[in-house]
Amino acid sequence: MSRAFDVLRCFEGHEARLGNLEISNRCGLPRSTVSRLTHTLTRMGQLVYLPRDQKYRIGPSAVAMSTAMMRGLQLRNLIRLRLQDVAEELPGTVGFVIPDRFHLVYLEVGRAANALGLSSTAGSRIAMASTAAGHAYVAALDENIGDALLAEMEREIPEDAKLLRPRLAGNRKFLREHGYVVACGLWSPHINGVAVPLWSPQYQTFVVVTIGLLSAMYDENRLHQEVAPRILQLSASIGGLLEGADGELFSDRAPRKPLPVPAHNNNKIAKTEVTNDLEAGARRPRQARSVRAPDGRR
Numbered sequence: 148m149s150r151a152f153d154v155l156r157c158f159e160g161h162e163a164r165l166g167n168l169e170i171s172n173r174c175g176l177p178r179s180t181v182s183r184l185t186h187t188l189t190r191m192g193q194l195v196y197l198p199r200d201q202k203y204r205i206g207p208s209a210v211a212m213s214t215a216m217m218r219g220l221q222l223r224n225l226i227r228l229r230l231q232d233v234a235e236e237l238p239g240t241v242g243f244v245i246p247d248r249f250h251l252v253y254l255e256v257g258r259a260a261n262a263l264g265l266s267s268t269a270g271s272r273i274a275m276a277s278t279a280a281g282h283a284y285v286a287a288l289d290e291n292i293g294d295a296l297l298a299e300m301e302r303e304i305p306e307d308a309k310l311l312r313p314r315l316a317g318n319r320k321f322l323r324e325h326g327y328v329v330a331c332g333l334w335s336p337h338i339n340g341v342a343v344p345l346w347s348p349q350y351q352t353f354v355v356v357t358i359g360l361l362s363a364m365y366d367e368n369r370l371h372q373e374v375a376p377r378i379l380q381l382s383a384s385i386g387g388l389l390e391g392a393d394g395e396l397f398s399d400r401a402p403r404k405p406l407p408v409p410a411h412n413n414n415k416i417a418k419t420e421v422t423n424d425l426e427a428g429a430r431r432p433r434q435a436r437s438v439r440a441p442d443g444r445r
């Protein structure tokens with residue numbers, strides 16, 4: 148099953164068309180294995196075979212499943228409004244991303260009409276190792292889980308791991324002290340970024356609020372002085388939406404509220420606390436952790 152998902156991940160967009168050889172090269176599986184998987188996924192409606200091109204594209208079942216999931220995440224509309232508010236102030240791309248193995252996926256994006264630099268859209272995938280969002284996510288994980296993720300990355304994509312490992316200890320310390328992570332010129336020498344991780348009860352892992360800006364306009368000092376406070380404020384607002392997602396805020400008709408001003412003490416990673424009936428008698432912050440499948444994959 149995990150290999151089938153690896154195949155589906157190769158199709159970055161709804162219009163993507165790929166043959167077995169291209170899929171094999173993208174996901175690192177033998178072509179014979181890919182051939183069996185694409186045949187099965189086509190029978191299930193997850194893929195469609197195009198005889199004329201001798202390629203596959205995403206099928207109706209996959210699109211229907213994705214659409215149903217998106218309808219179930221109505222708080223995304225509220226998150227998008229918050230991202231767009233900040234995007235109107237800062238000339239960059241503001242995103243809300245969720246983890247997917249060694250990448251993160253933009254669930255929502257805010258971008259002003261005159262924005263410069265990054266042009267990511269909802270559904271775009273970015274590498275953990277070369278982005279502020281990825282560095283913030285790994286730094287937020289429990290140390291043993293973050294180390295295990297890095298070890299797995301070293302086995303599968305060692306070049307990415309070389310970017311992440313030297314910065315991990317410093318990122319963890321800075322995140323504990325300030326609540327955010329900065330990355331300058333990792334993905335591109337022209338792009339600098341700020342990211343804030345926060346705990347999501349919906350996904351039972353950390354999600355990340357991030358912004359990418361042109362380095363010529365926002366050097367590292369300006370990121371700390373001008374951008375980080377705004378992204379911390381934005382993350383506090385989104386954290387409130389995630390915490391209240393099972394209540395009225397889960398409705399598209401929920402009122403739009405101004406962003407709250409964050410506390411001056413940013414010594415803790417932004418996260419929301421969730422409890423169930425069994426925990427109600429002993430409320431305590433949930434430990435930072437990441438969801439892993441039984442076989443260790445994310």
